[in-house]
Amino acid sequence: MKEISCKLLVLGAGPGGYVCAIRAGQLGVNTVIVEKEKAGGTCLNVGCIPSKALIHAAEEFHKLRAAASGRSPLGLSLDAPAIDLKRTVAWKDGIVGRLNSGVTGLLKKAGVKAVLGEARFVDGKTVDVETETGVQRIRAEAIVIATGSAPVELPDLPFADSVISSTEALSLKEVPQTLAVIGGGYIGLELGTAFAKLGSKVTVLEAMDRILPQYDAELSRPVMKRLGDLGIEVFTRTAAKRLTADRSGLLAEENGRPFEVPAEKVLVTVGRRPVVEGWGLEEIDLDRSGRFIRIDDQCRTSMRGVYAIGDVTGEPMLAHRAMAQGEMVAEIIAGQKRSWDKRCIPAACFTDPEIVSAGHSPEEARAAGIEIRIGQFPFQANGRAMTTLAEDGFIRIVARADNHLVLGVQAIGHHVSELSATFALAIEMGARLEDIAGTIHAHPTQSEAFQEAALKGLGHALHI
């Protein structure tokens, strides 16, 4: 058996693992990273990037269809547009391929040794990797677990044939005529909306009493309206049961009333589970927090020298959280003093319209016993939004009532994901309403609604 030793061994090359390895390499730490599939993990290969590519292609096609139907308010017209999903998927795969090579190149540039194969714990300092050329034993002073997450399967609807997860949905060869989406969270709604725009008849089944339960009703309402405009039927308080006998549809139950949903494909997006089983993690018996690996504010697990980052450590399961943890842990292992000191982790939901949330919502602030004031500004009163047909939505700022410190910002609207960094920066820098109101925002931009929301919070908005 071949053996190598290193200071840092990273397990999994998703956004958490590869960022950790690159940063460690930059700092001169002798680092090895092990990946069983492809560099970039869920995010780059079957998550964030491919889903946003599909969403963009679907939006472009939808606009063309609107123009072809003579409904374009801009006066555009054209003849019957068509889509070749195989070419769309090939374009998406091209982007993924470029990013894969980019990550591999960055690891190399940082002097990180990459090993392809599945890792298995032997003990807290030793891992065996099943590679193409045999088992490679790796001994390390510190190990970072960054093995990510996988889609949750429903016992009565296992992934096979017409029952698919987001991974298969991102590589379909043809647009299904009918699509049932189980789960009204962000992944199901992003993909369901994309397929509706590509021409599928989409039905969403959600067990809770509303979609996007992590956002307040004011934020999810415009998305709900848009789903209706796109012809997507949404059933809440509804349980998906199993496929029909001829497998052409799905049996569901709404408040005890059984009904059938036509479904050439059934997309199951009921959550993701941490990848903590089947690769020897039980050998080192780490403390858990529910299904996830328990960590402290330096991402240390219950075993000395073993760290965990990213989706294996729990919510929010987001790529940028994994990356920030990875960078921090690399610096700790290199001897720097670091701990998790972030005030917020912004979240962007790429539905139509998009939703962004950073920091506290009004309910969260009130629940923490803080007296707040809210400044909210609608895109209907924003000139740039009018010129881009993007008047749905608003920006809302939650600030302390006493000193106007910004606690949270939420927004819904066209491309508001691009404002998420502005919101997070304001919170991290400890901005007050006066700071945002006193910053000149370029005209005409949607970001002016942020300044106006701050002015509204101070009681003197100018354009409403």
Ligand SMILES: Cc1cc2nc3c(=O)[nH]c(=O)nc-3n(C[C@H](O)[C@H](O)[C@H](O)COP(=O)(O)OP(=O)(O)OC[C@H]3O[C@@H](n4cnc5c(N)ncnc54)[C@H](O)[C@@H]3O)c2cc1C
């Ligand atoms: C459809 C979809 C859309 C998403 N959209 C967004 C978005 O817009 N924004 C966002 O922030 N997040 C999004 N996410 C979530 C995001 O992808 C994850 O939060 C992120 O990838 C987590 O990073 P990670 O490094 O923890 O794990 P992962 O990206 O899951 O990477 C883990 C890696 O470890 C490898 N691995 C596992 N076990 C072993 C082993 N034993 N040996 C070797 N390698 C192993 C895996 O092959 C994988 O490459 C989306 C997810 C999905 C599914």
